[in-house]
Amino acid sequence: RPVNIPIKNRHVFITGGSSGIGLALAHQAASQGARVSLLARSLSKLEEAKQSIRLSSGVDVSIFAADVRDYYAVQKAINDAGPIDVLVVNQGVFVPQELEKQGLEEVKFMIDVNLMGSFNVIKAVLPLMKERKDRGPTSIALMSSQAGQVGVYGYTAYSASKFGLRGLAEALQQEVIADNIHVTLIFPPDTDTPGFEQESKVRPELTTILAGSSGSMKADKVAKKALDGIKSGSFIVPCNFEGQMLAIATAGLSPQRSFLMAFFEVAFIGICRLVALFFQWNWYGSIEQWHAKKKEK
Ligand SMILES: NC(=O)C1=CN([C@@H]2O[C@H](COP(=O)(O)OP(=O)(O)OC[C@H]3O[C@@H](n4cnc5c(N)ncnc54)[C@H](OP(=O)(O)O)[C@@H]3O)[C@@H](O)[C@H]2O)C=CC1
Ligand SMILES: CCCCCCCCCCCCCCCC(=O)[C@@H](N)CO
Incomplete structure (x- = not known):
């Protein structure tokens, strides 16, 4: 059933809030009257973020x-x-590379920060979030990626870390629903952020080609989708049109609060599978072409 999670005058805690999507979310939450806290590694980037939010x-x-x-x-x-009403687990690292070329320490780095790091944050927040009485509905939101809905060339470790968040979120929602805690999973496409700019410099050509199947977005837009999704307690939050199709094609056994969305899922799941197969046909075609081109050289 639908739920409404207000953020005005409530405490929003954002990990990875000093840059990109997390920072955009922090700006929007602050301007909507939330009390905002940010966590990240670099103190200087955090101070810069604090300054920019104070100015805006x-x-x-x-x-x-x-x-x-x-x-x-x-x-x-x-x-x-102090007590948190909305936790946004958004920190993430991405180093795209074919598994054969990628060092295991880089694989471990992505799993540790993206997946294990999310466990650490949620484990630390949960007891405090649960213990407070008369607090109204609260939220735990996780920043996944469209690469957490479909495996993408060059993202073996990254996709695994983001798919992992889905299992975590589906199971966790069942465990915390009785405490009026609502879990949200956000699936952005390529998004214009400092992290993405770094990534683009080292991305395998095929990763860029396949990821281009979904249009790219500005961090502000993704943050707005995310915040709206959190406030309405949506379990799955797609960010663009391709994302909406992906969400339906991969709906699986995820919970759904909206009767309208449930209807769309049932009505369009067949056609979305057809579109998905078309994309896979296309992707394997691109992979074949790329190898043929490499051989020619
Ligand atoms: N940009 C994109 O194309 C997409 C991004 N995403 C996801 O969105 C999230 C944000 O991405 P984006 O805004 O691009 O990333 P950025 O690289 O711009 O920002 C990442 C943030 O996470 C923090 N962070 C990184 N590692 C750690 C760590 N070990 N402990 C604490 N904080 C950490 C960074 O601060 P510091 O380095 O100081 O620790 C920074 O605040 C990630 O989870 C990413 O996977 C999903 C889909 C697309
Ligand atoms: C029903 C069929 C729908 C078809 C649409 C398919 C589109 C899939 C595109 C996957 C894109 C993955 C982007 C990853 C972004 C990311 O996380 C990195 N930039 C790292 O941050």
Whole structure:
């Protein structure tokens, strides 16, 4: 059933909030009257973010320098930040590379930050979020990626880390629903951020070609979709039209609050599977072409 999770005058805690999508979310939450806290590794980037939010909305955000891989550092930050109403687990790292070429330390880095780091943050927040009475509905939101709905060339480790978040989210929602806690999973396409700019420099050509199947977005737009999804307690939040098709094609056994969306899923799942097969046909065609071109050289 539908739910409404207000953010005005409530505490929104964003990991990876000093850059890109997380920073855009922080700006929007602050301008909508939320009390905002940010967590990331680099203190100087956090201070810059704090400054820019103060300039644009006059709001003073709290900042916490910690690495999500360090449970005790995360726990300390969260205890210092005070009770959280909306947790956005958004930190993420992405180093695209064919698995054969990628070092295992890079694989582990992505799994540790994106997946294990998310466990650390949620484990630290949950007891405090649960323990408060008369607090109204609260939210735990996770930033996945369209690469967490479909495997993409060059993203073996990254896709695995983002698919992992879905299992975590589906199981967690069942565990916390009785506490009026609502889980949201966000699936952005390529998004114009400092992290993406870095990624683009090292991305295999095929990764760029396949990821181009979905249009790219501005961080502000993704943040707006995310925040609207969080406020309406949506479990799955797609960000663009391709994302809406992907969400239907991969709906599986995820919960659905909206009767209208449930109807769309049932009505369009067949056609979306057809479109998905067409995309796969196309992707394998691109892969074949790319190999043929490489051989010629
Ligand atoms: N941009 C894109 O194309 C897409 C991004 N996403 C996802 O959205 C999220 C945000 O991405 P984007 O805005 O592009 O990323 P950015 O690289 O621009 O920002 C990443 C943020 O995460 C923080 N961070 C990184 N590692 C850690 C860590 N170990 N501990 C704590 N904080 C950390 C960074 O700060 P610091 O380095 O100081 O720690 C920074 O604040 C990620 O989860 C990403 O996977 C999903 C789909 C597309
Ligand atoms: C029903 C069929 C729908 C068809 C649409 C298919 C589109 C899939 C495109 C996948 C794009 C993956 C982008 C990853 C972005 C990301 O996370 C990196 N930039 C790292 O941050």
